[in-house]
Amino acid sequence: MIKNINGLHHVTSMAGDALENNVFFTNTLGLRRVKKTVNFDSPDTYHLYYGDEVGTPGSVMTYFPFANMAKGRRGTGEVGTTEFAVPKGALDFWKERLGNYGVTGLKDTTFLGENRLQFDGPDGDGFALVEADAQGRTPWTGTDVPKYAGILGFHGARLMLRDAAATGELLGFMGYQKDETDGSVTRYRMENGNGADTIDLEELPSARPAGQGAGSVHHIAFAVDDRAAQLEVRKLLMDTGYQVTPVIDRDYFWAIYFRTPGGILFEVATNEPGFNRDEDTRHLGEALKLPHRYEPLRPQIEALLPEIPA
Numbered sequence: 001m002i003k004n005i006n007g008l009h010h011v012t013s014m015a016g017d018a019l020e021n022n023v024f025f026t027n028t029l030g031l032r033r034v035k036k037t038v039n040f041d042s043p044d045t046y047h048l049y050y051g052d053e054v055g056t057p058g059s060v061m062t063y064f065p066f067a068n069m070a071k072g073r074r075g076t077g078e079v080g081t082t083e084f085a086v087p088k089g090a091l092d093f094w095k096e097r098l099g100n101y102g103v104t105g106l107k108d109t110t111f112l113g114e115n116r117l118q119f120d121g122p123d124g125d126g127f128a129l130v131e132a133d134a135q136g137r138t139p140w141t142g143t144d145v146p147k148y149a150g151i152l153g154f155h156g157a158r159l160m161l162r163d164a165a166a167t168g169e170l171l172g173f174m175g176y177q178k179d180e181t182d183g184s185v186t187r188y189r190m191e192n193g194n195g196a197d198t199i200d201l202e203e204l205p206s207a208r209p210a211g212q213g214a215g216s217v218h219h220i221a222f223a224v225d226d227r228a229a230q231l232e233v234r235k236l237l238m239d240t241g242y243q244v245t246p247v248i249d250r251d252y253f254w255a256i257y258f259r260t261p262g263g264i265l266f267e268v269a270t271n272e273p274g275f276n277r278d279e280d281t282r283h284l285g286e287a288l289k290l291p292h293r294y295e296p297l298r299p300q301i302e303a304l305l306p307e308i309p310a
């Protein structure tokens with residue numbers, strides 16, 4: 001069994017308009033943009049990262065905005081809801097704020113005793129704010145969202161699956177403990193994780209499969225401390241029969257990817273080196289950062305990308 005995963009690292013989704021995406025996550029939700037770079041496989045597209053002050057693993061929501069992408073169709077085989085943790089008592093603030101900002105899909109719910117506020121992202125992305133213990137995490141304070149309500153990082157994610165059994169088994173192998181079931185949803189929890197500790201599996205046997213597009217999660221990444229731990233995880237997954245990519249350098253972390261039985265793409269990413277490896281923490285996310293191989297093409301790349309304010 002794998003012992004060195006510490007919860008989520010980041011969640012990566014696709015968006016339509018880059019500017020709208022940037023405004024939603026920085027202004028409406030009050031996250032910090034911690035990196036402005038490009039899709040390493042398609043450098044005419046941004047890769048935008050939002051999180052806490054330094055982009056602590058477990059807080060990082062990332063986006064590939066494709067200007068003319070059609071919206072995704074929700075269904076099974078995808079991450080249905082990405083959940084952010086907020087301090088206890090913060091949901092009244094958020095209900096009013098998101099309402100004032102015209103955010104759609106607002107809905108109060110509870111799950112396993114936790115208060116949740118569901119809402120839609122700019123492309124219909126499925127999100128929820130969940131009241132949770134801070135576990136030592138602090139929100140980004142360079143925003144008008146007050147500290148008592150600020151987003152602490154991820155709480156977890158809810159996966160929508162036609163059949164949850166094989167994914168449940170995989171999560172157990174990855175070190176998650178099976179927790180309670182409520183209706184069609186079963187919770188898996190990482191003990192002593194980084195705070196982004198829960199994965200909920202929602203089983204929907206008769207729902208149609210998702211179609212990926214703007215507002216869909218592209219992949220979900222789990223955190224390991226370093227490259228040695230990542231190689232260990234890679235070997236254990238491959239010994240169990242998973243097809244895992246080689247280690248890929250993403251400049252701010254190293255990544256491996258594998259497709260899960262339910263169809264969702266999982267990544268395992270290192271906590272090292274982090275987002276301040278090439279920028280001062282005070283100015284994180286302001287300048288366009290390019291991987292070395294694209295640096296000679298900077299003028300052409302900049303000309304293709306819509307301008308996003310610092």
Ligand code: ZN
Nearest residue numbers: 012219221267
């Ligand atoms: Zn990723």
